[in-house]
Amino acid sequence: MKFISKGSKLYSILFNKCPRCHSGKFWKYTNPFKNIFNKEKDNMHCSNCSLLFELEVGFWYGAMYVSYAIGVAIMLFLWGLSNVLFPEINIFNQIFFVIFFILLFAPFNYHYSRLIWINIFVHYKNEFL
């Protein structure tokens, strides 16, 4: 599949790769749930092409917009899922169900929102191969 092969943005996002060279890792761990306990996450740079991931001061604030969009998508999905799985569910249990899973998926959301955000600004260059 061409859209998830090396050189596409989806490849960088799904496989935790540097957005410029697609060889070095963006996050230290590919598992989103391991990265939240990693203290070295500030001033991250690519081990292959040395791209400093924080392009400018406050760059990661923009990732909050992506995070918000992912959060809303997960919430709508869970709301729909709870209606299908538990047709008799009352509104308070449904809110609890959605909040519980949103918090559970927060590390996943954090992980992918930053990868998506940096991929908007940094494009693949194969000269770093």
Ligand SMILES: [Zn+2]
């Ligand atoms: Zn790189």
